[in-house]
Amino acid sequence: MRIISLVLIWASISLSQNVGQPAPxxxxxxxxxxxxxxxxxxxxxxxxxxxxxx
Incomplete structure (x- = not known):
């Protein structure tokens, strides 16, 4: 279940990230x-x- 939560948040944040850049x-x-x-x-x-x- 932890992974599912991480996925949902990461997905919403990743839309504003550039490939190769660290995620916030x-x-x-x-x-x-x-x-x-x-x-x-x-x-x-x-x-x-x-x-x-x-």
Whole structure:
């Protein structure tokens, strides 16, 4: 579920980013109430999967 939350926020932010530029840091709260920051994953590969429901 954390990944889903990260995907949704990242997707809205990524529209204003240029390819190759670092994404701005942001914080998300998962379904268990735990906060996660993008900077917590610095130096790691972050896989973003965005799936839209219609």
């Amino acid at each position: 840091d942001f914080t998300l709260t998962d379904l268990n109430g735990v906060q996660h920051k993008l900077s917590d994953y610095r130096g790691k590969i972050v896989y973003i999967f965005w799936f839209g429901y219609s």
